Amino acid sequence: MNTPMDRAVADRFAHRHLVDFSVFNGDRILRYLQVTRRSRWLGAAAGLAFCFATITQDTFFLSPYFPVAGWLLGAMAAEIGFARSRARGRRPLGIGSPLRGSLSCGGRRPRSPVPSAPRGSPGSTSSLSTARAQHLTGPLADKAVPEPTLSYDGRHVSLTTATGVELIDTRTDTRSLLPGVRHVLGLGPDGGGVATTGRRALAGSPDTELVTFDRHGGIRTRVPFDPTLSARPSPDGRTLAIVALDEIVTMDPGTGEVRGRARLRLPAHHDTPEPLGWDEEGRLLVRIAPDDSEKGAYHLVDPATGKSRRVRDIPDDLRNPVFGRVPSGEGS
Known part of the structure; x- marks a missing residue:
């Protein structure tokens, strides 16, 4: 008991x-x-x-x-x-009883190009359908490769380094700095997006924040956030999908209000699935470490129901991909 x-x-x-x-x-x-x-x-x-x-x-x-x-x-x-x-990828020994006091949280291909930039290829973005590359930086040392994030349409890019975050409009080459941010979760169609300040949070006084920002780097909203969560904003930036080991939760990134939750229906896997991007039908691409390698690493998840579909268009051994729009996985 x-x-x-x-x-x-x-x-x-x-x-x-x-x-x-x-x-x-x-x-x-x-x-x-x-x-x-x-x-x-x-x-x-x-x-x-x-x-x-x-x-x-x-x-x-x-x-x-x-x-x-x-x-x-x-x-x-x-x-x-x-x-x-x-x-074994299971919830550790069941669910605990309540704490005295409250807990606080603070294949069909897409019709347009699929932008993707592996982190091992510094300084450029490329389209998988046209193989056209656009260089965003000069030559970089291996240890200086930034962490990139792409918008759904591939137009906007953020480059995160140890010194800060740079926002880039690849169409106009307009660049802005985003101060006080350590990790960009996603970018919207207007160049704004959702990010975290990245500092570790302590019980009772979390100091990590979830922020929304505009294309000029101005902060719009701030709410407390658990930095250990795996999250990805929707293409329009209005919803944040948070993926746990066996659950997917949607929330308002501006207020932190939870909008919905569903049990994940994925093949048996180890650790928390990694959210990577969205397809044109509003499903979230996640990568898992399946117990059975035949089940595949990449799956599309419906945030409303938790149902998933394997994506066969993406090789399971693809390392460190960064996606904008992703394949729909139909017919797989």
Whole structure:
């Protein structure tokens, strides 16, 4: 039977491990704390019982060795259990009970080109249908390759480096700086988009923010955000799709209000699916590490229902792709 976890215990864990509680990870963190606590005390109790079982008429000595060893072995057993459940791609040992207090979160081809720029090809964008490249930077060292993000139509690009973010209109070569941003989640048709400030968040006082911005780099809105989440805004920038291990959630990126959620219907896989882009029918492209390699790595997911369709037009071994519009996967 699960017992409520004291909020102070959860806060200490969050501060010690530099994580933030959210609606996506809260149940797993609480379950981890509950199972670990129970396993430790059961191990300590077993060690103490062993001490009493070894007492004879000639000797009466209680050593702390066995209770302490039992406490440590219980902790190890809990950790091994969680590691094994994660390796099988399952939710770790079920769902925890509520925390005292609230949790806070802060093939048919497309009719037009499919823009894609591998991160290993620095300084240019290219169209898969025309093989036409447009260079965005001069020569770069391997360690200086920026992280690119493409808009749905391929016109707008962001380049993120250790020193900041640059927004580029590839049609006019207009460039703007985006200060205070560490990770661009996506770009809209007007050159604006959605990004995060990227700083780590602590329980009770998250300092990572989800921001929307215009094409000149001006910030429009700010809301608290969990930086561990995998997210991708829709092509028009009005909806943010957040992908968890077995769930997809849609929210308003300007207010943080959750609009809908659905259970993911994907082949069995390890870890959280990675959102990469959208097709013309409003489905989200995700990449998974499937348990069975025959199931494929790339799938299109309907955010409203969680239903998925494998995409065979994209090679499973394609490394670090960056997409604008993606293949629809029809007929696959």
